[in-house]
Ligand code: NA
């Protein structure tokens with residue numbers, strides 16, 4: 001995974017100690033076995049979902065167990081993928097600060113990122129075992145097997161992550177940084193444990209201590225994002241509440257096996273297939289021949305492509321996974337800075353949140369009573385407005401791009417490229433049609449794309465490198481593990497925040513803001529940006545939608561209009577660093593260090609914010625096309 | 629408050645269950661002079677049904693409204709109140725679940741460490757909505773692609789009726805109905821309304837094919853830790869709120885029919901006999917008699933008459 005600089009950089013030793021050499025050998029065996037298992041799981045997922053679609057659509061004989069099996073395997077895939085990611089140092093993290101400190105401190109922090117993760121795994125493992133044991137009393141509804149088959153993935157994955165982490169410490173070949181980091185980790189945990197009785201009476205202030213203080217400290221110290229969330233959540237729940245800790249494991253379970261997220265690995269794999277079969281090249285050559293002479297041309301294509309595919313998979317990160325491998329290599333070749341690409345990709349994630357059939361819109365409709373059909377209609381134009389805002393930034397940034405070397409292709413050349421690209425360009429339309437025509441659900445549709453790409457690769461483009469398949473499958477699993485594990489930990493964190501009951505207090509506070517309609521819209525924007533960032537998007541809507549929509553109605557804001565405003569605000573929070581899960585998803589997908597995007601994203605975020613203010617100020621954009 | 633109890637549920641804040649639960653919470657706070665506070669978390673804010681079930685078992689939450697089929701994954705006997713076309717009306721339902729059949733089920737929950745309040749709350753009889761045809765008898769169900777929540781009982785019921793039941797996450801149902809991945813779904817009317825399913829469906833056939841309700845279950849340890857007089861206060865508040873919620877839902881179902889008709893859903897009523905005959909012929913009742921055991925089955929038939 002070249003260029004994936006977000007990874008931990010505890011390097012294999014230059015002059016290995018004896019212990020390091022042994023660790024390398026063990027790691028190779030263990031790691032190889034886990035990688036083989038994850039590769040098999042990705043392949044099996046594709047087959048299970050594919051068989052499900054064929055049975056239902058072609059044979060009218062739906063398989064009632066395919067979803068459940070896919071969901072069980074998905075948890076295993078995510079947990080084992082997280083093991084692979086840990087072993088390779090591919091869990092997303094922020095290293096902006098770490099890279100600026102003196103070398104000795106840096107060496108310590110590099111190891112601390114690992115020991116802090118190991119610390120969490122040690123704390124949670126006994127509860128994961130207990131959770132799996134408790135779940136053995138549940139019989140799954142479709143397959144009618146013990147739910148321990150699913151839940152065992154959690155302790156297994158955690159134990160393997162512990163092993164992989166321990167082996168990495170040993171492999172590092174350094175001594176003092178490792179010892180110091182272990183001592184530091186142990187001391188910090190001890191200090192928190194001792195402070196427990198002092199913290200408990202602080203009540204809701206603890207939300208700030210843990211979910212702002214602890215999270216931020218960990219993130220900026222370079223601890224992987226997932227483990228930063230997990231440590232804060234574990235600390236908060238265990239020290240200041242009486243929650244049994246297996247609840248946290250349960251939240252990881254639910255957050256990581258949500259079927260909609262299964263689109264993530266499948267679209268990642270689809271993206272890799274498009275690239276491997278040469279479809280990506282054919283597509284990009286055609287697009288470049290059309291737009292190559294336009295400054296920033298491919299950036300416009302990126303925005304347009306996200307607008308088109310958004311809402312197909314039900315998961316933004318999955319949408320991105322299908323687009324980034326197609327566009328990014330060519331854009332980089334043309335001199336685009338990786339950080340700018342990551343920033344734009346993440347920004348389009350927020351921009352396209354209201355495009356139907358968005359799961360966010362359906363969620364809002366269900367928890368607040370607003371018509372989902374009206375939300376679907378209302379969401380199209382606001383997304384265009386924010387898209388236009390992004391276009392302006394792109395135009396500004398690329399206005400000086402030097403395109404003098406590029407020869408403008410002739411019409412026959414373009415036509416020829418179009419013919420070559422046609423089967424590849426048809427893919428997104430095939431996928432879209434499969435969803436619109438009801439062949440497959442949002443989650444399943446990726447299998448149709450995969451089947452199409454395999455056929456096109458074998459028969460049309462005649463490029464299908466079988467030897468690369470295992471590598472692609474493992475890569476998919478590792479990325480999936482890194483992304484889904486963050487989402488699982490964010491789900492647990494959201495539970496911690498929710499159960500505190502802070503939402504009622506905050507809603508009361510927001511309703512009391514002066515300034516009538518405008519004051520309320522303003523405070524809603526600020527609040528939902530923050531909430532979207534710390535609550536992983538949709539949970540923010542579920543928690544605050546029912547509280548805020550009635551107030552919106554009272555102050556005279558149309559519900560559909562208000563929905564658009566809060567969705568975009570939430571989206572900006574979700575896709576903005578340093579806490580937004582979506583931002584790290586985009587970084588993982590594009591294999592670009594999250595640090596690199598920091599410099600570039602503020603321009604896009606500012607544009608989105610201005611677009612959002614326009615959407616907030618002009619209700620017509622959201623409700624002008626509604627029937628009644 | 630000395631004790632804060634968390635009540636997690638999967639229904640919108642405006643559903644009668646949440647309105648009555650909030651009233652019960654106020655009453656408990658009043659009658660205990662603020663010693664006990666009940667926080668109500670609607671809308672799956674604390675997790676999906678299966679996870680809330682695991683939370684109420686471990687004590688992550690204290691109270692959970694367990695749907696009969698959800699908790700059947702832990703105590704299979706619970707599904708017996710969902711047997712297809714078993715209850716002819718609400719009188720039969722309440723006399724069964726407030727009486728011997730309910731006691732049998734609550735005893736099974738006690739065995740897995742859960743305390744259960746005596747009065748069940750209502751979710752409603754389940755009805756079928758479709759985009760392509762009204763269901764008037766079992767023949768209309770033939771090969772109908774219908775979304776059914778995954779449970780052995782629900783799936784067996786629709787397979788026995790000749791339909792093609794499909795498993796889909798609830799969050800995918802609206803889109804799946806809109807794009808016709810499936811043609812039909814079945815739920816109580818309140819869900820058809822709150823999930824806006826009428827926007828993507830044409831017909832609503834009042835089949836009353838299965839009754840659905842909620843057991844109010846309480847974490848065993850946290851229940852035992854309550855002082856006895858508080859137990860009485862909490863029980864009374866929840867049981868009486870449950871009775872009021874039953875009445876609310878009955879009224880709601882009447883107004884919903886008119887409301888949904890106005891929104892373009894075409895209603896039709898059906899007779900159970902044809903469906904029951906088809907189920908009998910397919911061996912459905914016999915199979916489930918075997919699964920629940922003769923004792924439980926005869927308690928059920930004691931209320932509703934002969935089924936198998
Ligand atoms: Na989640």
Ligand code: NA
Pocket residue numbers: 310311312313314315316357358359
């Ligand atoms: Na979407």
